[in-house]
Amino acid sequence: MCGREWREALSNKLLVGMTLFPPIVILATGVFAVAAAALYPPSEKDLRAIYAAAPAVAGLDPTEAVQGIIAQYFLVLFMLIPTVVPLTIAIYSVIGEKSARTLEPLLAAPVGVGELLLAKSIASTIPAVLVTWLAYLVYLGSVMVVGSPAAVHAVTAPRWVLAVIVMVPLLTALSVNLGILISTRVNDVRVAQQIGGLVVVPIVALGIVQVTGRVVLDDSSFVQTGVMLIAIDIVVFFAAKVAFRRENILVRWR
Amino acid sequence: MGVVLRTDALTKRFGGLLAVDGLDIEVREGEVFGFLGPNGAGKTTTLRLLCALIAPTSGTAEIAGLRLGRDDERIRAAVGILTEHPGLYERLSAADNLRFFASLYGLDGPTAEAQVERFLKLMGLWERRGEAVATFSRGMKQKMAIVRAVLHEPRILFLDEPTTGLDPDAARTIRELIVSLAREGRTVFLCTHNLDEADRLCDRIAFFRRRVIRIDAPDRLRAELYGRTVEVRVVPSPLPEHLDRVRAVVGVSEAWLENGSILVRTDNPLRTDPALVRALVDAGADVAFVSERRASLEDVYLRIVHDEEG
Numbered sequence: 001m002c003g004r005e006w007r008e009a010l011s012n013k014l015l016v017g018m019t020l021f022p023p024i025v026i027l028a029t030g031v032f033a034v035a036a037a038a039l040y041p042p043s044e045k046d047l048r049a050i051y052a053a054a055p056a057v058a059g060l061d062p063t064e065a066v067q068g069i070i071a072q073y074f075l076v077l078f079m080l081i082p083t084v085v086p087l088t089i090a091i092y093s094v095i096g097e098k099s100a101r102t103l104e105p106l107l108a109a110p111v112g113v114g115e116l117l118l119a120k121s122i123a124s125t126i127p128a129v130l131v132t133w134l135a136y137l138v139y140l141g142s143v144m145v146v147g148s149p150a151a152v153h154a155v156t157a158p159r160w161v162l163a164v165i166v167m168v169p170l171l172t173a174l175s176v177n178l179g180i181l182i183s184t185r186v187n188d189v190r191v192a193q194q195i196g197g198l199v200v201v202p203i204v205a206l207g208i209v210q211v212t213g214r215v216v217l218d219d220s221s222f223v224q225t226g227v228m229l230i231a232i233d234i235v236v237f238f239a240a241k242v243a244f245r246r247e248n249i250l251v252r253w254r
Numbered sequence: 255m256g257v258v259l260r261t262d263a264l265t266k267r268f269g270g271l272l273a274v275d276g277l278d279i280e281v282r283e284g285e286v287f288g289f290l291g292p293n294g295a296g297k298t299t300t301l302r303l304l305c306a307l308i309a310p311t312s313g314t315a316e317i318a319g320l321r322l323g324r325d326d327e328r329i330r331a332a333v334g335i336l337t338e339h340p341g342l343y344e345r346l347s348a349a350d351n352l353r354f355f356a357s358l359y360g361l362d363g364p365t366a367e368a369q370v371e372r373f374l375k376l377m378g379l380w381e382r383r384g385e386a387v388a389t390f391s392r393g394m395k396q397k398m399a400i401v402r403a404v405l406h407e408p409r410i411l412f413l414d415e416p417t418t419g420l421d422p423d424a425a426r427t428i429r430e431l432i433v434s435l436a437r438e439g440r441t442v443f444l445c446t447h448n449l450d451e452a453d454r455l456c457d458r459i460a461f462f463r464r465r466v467i468r469i470d471a472p473d474r475l476r477a478e479l480y481g482r483t484v485e486v487r488v489v490p491s492p493l494p495e496h497l498d499r500v501r502a503v504v505g506v507s508e509a510w511l512e513n514g515s516i517l518v519r520t521d522n523p524l525r526t527d528p529a530l531v532r533a534l535v536d537a538g539a540d541v542a543f544v545s546e547r548r549a550s551l552e553d554v555y556l557r558i559v560h561d562e563e564g
Contacts, residue, residue, distance in 0.1 A: 001358075004343070004346070004354050007345070007346060007350070008343060008345050008346065011345040011346075012345065100341065100342075100343070100344060101337075101339040101340075101341045102341040102342065102343055103341070104307070104337045104338075104339070104341055105335070105337055105341040105355070105399070105402065106341075106358075107307060108305055108307060108330060108335045108337065109330060109355065109358040109359060110327045110328070110330040110331035110358065110359065110360070111358050112327070246307060246308070247307075247308045247309060250302060250307055250308060251268065251308065
């Protein structure tokens, strides 16, 4: 079933484009920001503010300091990739089947609904996680080329590694199950994406408050967020399982 | 022939809506069983119940020796269903679509390939096996959907409007397939609005509107509701005395004039026809032909449904 999902997805050029476009834009933004810091070093006043906000970069060369802090803060925005990418795939996976009316023959086969849900979840999760990890490697490589050692150090710091290895799969799973849940109620891909897009609001808000210095995200914050994500993932998964019942799909999904 | 499908007071409610009310039917192995009813009668709901797609509110059913509610996954493996919409993966090729479903039904690689080839050739689609289903016409998609339903050689095949929207050639191919499947001993449960098709294919027909109104063979229903009617064409036209002579023939229960013919109701045309001809010739009539007129299944259907409406 996963193979069939992937073949369908890859043959849909629009879906492939919509899946790759956000990470490319986010990555380009991150790389550009680091590169721009080298071209436009901060003023003295800005430098003092930077040293105050990020003691880890205090004493570093101004350009290095700015690049280091950009690379550090970019982590939160980078988490948009595993949020947005799988949402699109999961929505197309469900709404696509609804509009093509392929679900009934599928449900008529001797396959469990749980198996079907798991296949859709895995089929949406794996590509999204791989795309995100690839994006991380691309970002790291770009930072190594255009950035300073401080920037490279920031991108390979424990919080980045923890986020990429642990939080990316958790965020991806959350996005997938939310995408499936939303798609059980909605028949238009655009509407589903707009509703699902609300999931990025907390991440963007976190990025903003981090940049404004209102919140300082340290390593323990990331661990707490990870634990919270596990709990949310479990709740959303069970909600998706309830919505994904054979009779619900056949009778209530319209 | 054994009973392959049996229901006992099978009922389905959706909230306050009673969709299927106490369905009691038995279908024999190798039978083509028609299921006729108006739109919204609950035919598709019945199909979904019998294929273990939705659970009944009450009542029981046994399908291919398996108990509904207990053996649902095994029931789904033992039956094939043609759903209301073909529901094919348009971006995949014809062969890939079928291979995917073959794998869901547990067919191993070589068996799946052999079945795909066999049925695609039967349906005249083998040459297009590598093309995306999106390029297929409606008739071709319907053929594909039927192939998908029979790929795993199910004991019972449920067909929901198999020839709706098809051109005469495609419809004939599908009817021929249904006949050949029945000859192989497979049971076909056919939901259709096409009365001519039901008349031609079905051994028995159930008239259904939330519950079963009548079940019987088409010819027996015709005989019971309309008797057997013989048309005698007299040229240039029949006279009143011809009608009197016909009414006097033994075995004639009713006779009347219609469009230049004498119509006669009788239980045994084989015995009555010669006597009719002798009586008319003796009366000086020139008999052009004698033929039996069959009431259409449409007449039977409308009579049964209207009688049920009261």
